[in-house]
Amino acid sequence: MKIGIMGGTFDPIHLGHMIAAESAREAAGLDEVWFIPTFIPPHKQNLPQASAEQRLAMVQLAVSDHPNFRAVDYELERGGASYTVDTVKVLRQLHPELSFYYIIGADMVMYLPKWVRIEEIMESVSFIGLQRPGFEVNLTELPAKLAAKVQLVEMPLIEISSTYIREKMRLRQSVKYLVCEKLRIYMEANQLYES
Numbered sequence: 001m002k003i004g005i006m007g008g009t010f011d012p013i014h015l016g017h018m019i020a021a022e023s024a025r026e027a028a029g030l031d032e033v034w035f036i037p038t039f040i041p042p043h044k045q046n047l048p049q050a051s052a053e054q055r056l057a058m059v060q061l062a063v064s065d066h067p068n069f070r071a072v073d074y075e076l077e078r079g080g081a082s083y084t085v086d087t088v089k090v091l092r093q094l095h096p097e098l099s100f101y102y103i104i105g106a107d108m109v110m111y112l113p114k115w116v117r118i119e120e121i122m123e124s125v126s127f128i129g130l131q132r133p134g135f136e137v138n139l140t141e142l143p144a145k146l147a148a149k150v151q152l153v154e155m156p157l158i159e160i161s162s163t164y165i166r167e168k169m170r171l172r173q174s175v176k177y178l179v180c181e182k183l184r185i186y187m188e189a190n191q192l193y194e195s
């Protein structure tokens with residue numbers, strides 16, 4: 001079975017993430033996509049605003065409508081900085097029979113050489129890169145061995161980010177149609193991102 005891994009801070013998860021995952025699933029013929037929220041994102045300056053439990057709850061709500069999408073809490077269970085090399089090791093140990101494809105946005109594709117122990121990661125998984133407004137992907141600028149592991153997939157350009165959603169929530173503006181409806185209701189009920 002081919003499993004896509006959509007890793008992210010998901011603070012909160014938004015329709016850009018969902019469309020990226022669905023585009024990757026369809027184009028690469030993935031059987032399932034597992035969404036893995038990070039505990040502490042390895043490269044971001046700021047800690048997530050919502051708690052790990054809230055971010056996981058939002059991911060669970062977002063995937064609940066799709067029969068092939070699952071929320072997986074390996075990184076939240078482990079705690080600490082969520083280095084992908086550690087997660088890949090767990091995935092390989094628990095599921096030696098599955099093939100894994102890391103789904104990443106264009107910003108992350110060009111950042112791959114900076115991932116901790118990327119050489120080790122690329123021995124066990126492949127990558128699916130999605131377009132994202134404002135981020136150019138040029139595979140020729142990556143080391144050839146790494147570029148060979150990246151499949152680029154098209155998706156409608158979606159200029160939504162978690163930062164944008166948090167800002168709209170702070171300003172008490174509508175996020176309808178930017179996140180799934182169940183999630184919008186959850187964020188309002190829990191007064192998330194209001195300050």
Ligand SMILES: Nc1ncnc2c1ncn2[C@@H]1O[C@H](COP(=O)(O)OP(=O)(O)OP(=O)(O)O)[C@@H](O)[C@H]1O
Nearest residue numbers: 008009010016020104105108132158160161162163
């Ligand atoms: N609109 C989008 N289009 C394509 N890929 C996206 C989009 N938004 C996020 N991604 C990808 O999803 C993954 C997880 O992203 P993340 O959870 O950090 O969301 P974000 O919107 O970039 O967050 P923030 O605005 O807080 O930095 C990354 O690989 C990122 O490139």
Ligand SMILES: O=C(O)c1ccc[n+]([C@@H]2O[C@H](COP(=O)([O-])O)[C@@H](O)[C@H]2O)c1
Nearest residue numbers: 007008009041042043082083084115116
């Ligand atoms: O392991 C690393 O060095 C590394 C560096 C940057 C990002 N990642 C992973 O890339 C995914 C997207 O990251 P983020 O912070 O944009 O949500 C998430 O699963 C991170 O753990 C991993």
